[in-house]
Amino acid sequence: MANLETDFVGIKSPNPFWLASAPPTDKEYNVRRAFEAGWGGVVWKTLGSEGPPVVNVNGPRYGAIHGADRRLLGLNNIELITDRPLETNLEEMARVKADWPDRALIASIMVPCEEAAWKAILPRVAETGADGIELNFGCPHGMSERGMGSAVGQVPEYIEMVTRWCKQYYDRPVIVKLTPNITDIRKPAAAARNGGADAVSLINTINSITSVNLDTMSPEPSIDGKGSHGGYCGPAVKPIALSMVSEIARDEVTRGLPISGIGGVTTWRDAAEFISLGCGNVQVCTAAMTYGFRIVEEMKRGLSAWMDEKGHASVADVVGRAVPNVTDWQYLNLNYVTKARIDQEACIKCGRCYAACEDTSHQAIAMKPGRVFEVIDAECVACNLCVDVCPVEECITMVELASGSVDPRTGRTVEDAYANWTTHPNNPAAVTAAE
Numbered sequence: 378m379a380n381l382e383t384d385f386v387g388i389k390s391p392n393p394f395w396l397a398s399a400p401p402t403d404k405e406y407n408v409r410r411a412f413e414a415g416w417g418g419v420v421w422k423t424l425g426s427e428g429p430p431v432v433n434v435n436g437p438r439y440g441a442i443h444g445a446d447r448r449l450l451g452l453n454n455i456e457l458i459t460d461r462p463l464e465t466n467l468e469e470m471a472r473v474k475a476d477w478p479d480r481a482l483i484a485s486i487m488v489p490c491e492e493a494a495w496k497a498i499l500p501r502v503a504e505t506g507a508d509g510i511e512l513n514f515g516c517p518h519g520m521s522e523r524g525m526g527s528a529v530g531q532v533p534e535y536i537e538m539v540t541r542w543c544k545q546y547y548d549r550p551v552i553v554k555l556t557p558n559i560t561d562i563r564k565p566a567a568a569a570r571n572g573g574a575d576a577v578s579l580i581n582t583i584n585s586i587t588s589v590n591l592d593t594m595s596p597e598p599s600i601d602g603k604g605s606h607g608g609y610c611g612p613a614v615k616p617i618a619l620s621m622v623s624e625i626a627r628d629e630v631t632r633g634l635p636i637s638g639i640g641g642v643t644t645w646r647d648a649a650e651f652i653s654l655g656c657g658n659v660q661v662c663t664a665a666m667t668y669g670f671r672i673v674e675e676m677k678r679g680l681s682a683w684m685d686e687k688g689h690a691s692v693a694d695v696v697g698r699a700v701p702n703v704t705d706w707q708y709l710n711l712n713y714v715t716k717a718r719i720d721q722e723a724c725i726k727c728g729r730c731y732a733a734c735e736d737t738s739h740q741a742i743a744m745k746p747g748r749v750f751e752v753i754d755a756e757c758v759a760c761n762l763c764v765d766v767c768p769v770e771e772c773i774t775m776v777e778l779a780s781g782s783v784d785p786r787t788g789r790t791v792e793d794a795y796a797n798w799t800t801h802p803n804n805p806a807a808v809t810a811a812e
């Protein structure tokens with residue numbers, strides 16, 4: 378059996394599945410049950426400094442986007458950091474860590490952007506025996522209006538400054554949690570690295586309004602007729618998270634900086650994808666909130682079986698494997714030619730591929746008598762829309778044209794699909810020759 382143990386910046390855990398800082402990790406009761414269910418680690422729900430209590434709304438905190446089958450695809454929340462007393466959280470963390478020494482326990486922290494505030498809380502967190510801290514520079518609502526969360530995460534200079542304080546006053550690993558509400562994720566990641574961060578974690582939630590009630594004209598979740606943007610997460614945000622993770626993994630400045638991947642991880646496959654793009658482990662929130670703690674069993678089983686099948690002995694062996702294949706558009710091979718192929722046995726004759734292609738794309742699918750749909754190679758540009766709209770998995774696939782064959786659309790062989798390929802900037806050979 379593949380070994381799922383991970384060592385993330387010196388923090389060991391029996392598997393790469395950590396619960397992200399959120400309601401599932403808000404208290405001792407939850408975290409104990411999470412560990413019993415098999416989670417490798419937790420990032421405790423974000424702690425704030427002592428002072429005026431954090432008060433959450435008493436109306437709905439969450440909104441959601443559902444698929445047609447009512448499966449939850451995206452979750453929006455307007456919740457704040459923990460509203461439980463700091464001392465209570467610290468006591469509980471210490472007890473849980475003492476009882477579960479083999480599991481990772483990370484303290485997420487968000488205090489005002491002042492040195493004194495960080496200096497005050499860090500020794501108290503250290504006393505709990507927590508394995509490290511995660512700086513919450515990500516939450517986009519409620520706390521950001523008070524100069525914390527994403528208000529810090531959007532200013533690289535602040536990230537660097539606070540990270541430096543933490544490295545000065547705390548001697549265990551410091552993970553900086555990044556907000557995706559920014560144009561270029563490499564900038565805050567580089568700032569974290571400059572400040573001495575041991576790792577970054579991403580993504581926190583994305584600014585969102587999930588819906589508007591058309592009777593009351595209030596955004597939802599609606600609090601007495603008014604709504605505000607919340608933070609979006611769940612399966613819908615995974616593509617955004619993967620892209621941001623890959624940007625950090627392959628950037629010259631941030632390459633090699635350990636990454637904890639977060640955003641829509643629901644299955645072992647999602648986790649494997651984050652890991653292949655450079656993450657040392659993953660964190661999960663929405664999937665646990667939707668399906669309960671036992672979802673980790675399937676994640677562990679699936680990842681382990683896949684690793685066995687592929688011959689990966691350890692998680693570390695998978696980390697970053699896909700990174701060399703992430704490139705810029707300008708390096709994509711324009712001489713790679715594919716065509717859509719429809720499996721007539723699998724086709725249910727719904728005609729979605731035909732409607733999509735005929736009305737909006739390249740008129741490359743013919744509807745023949747008996748609702749038989751066939752690809753017209755001379756028109757097919759291989760856009761993939763038919764594959765994407767087809768309700769039957771694997772019914773339509775893109776098949777690469779064999780070497781030497783002629784593309785009826787261009788009349789050129791696949792080796793020479795692009796008339797000016799020898800000098801085209803996408804051709805690495807042309808670029809090398811020009812240099």
Ligand SMILES: Cc1cc2nc3c(=O)[nH]c(=O)nc-3n(C[C@H](O)[C@H](O)[C@H](O)COP(=O)(O)O)c2cc1C
Binds near residue numbers: 397456580612
């Ligand atoms: C209800 C809720 C509360 C959250 N609270 C926090 C928090 O206190 N601190 C934090 O860093 N992230 C918080 N998050 C963000 C999650 O930790 C995570 O970054 C995000 O949900 C993306 O992961 P997911 O797609 O697996 O949910 C919260 C998310 C949700 C849904």
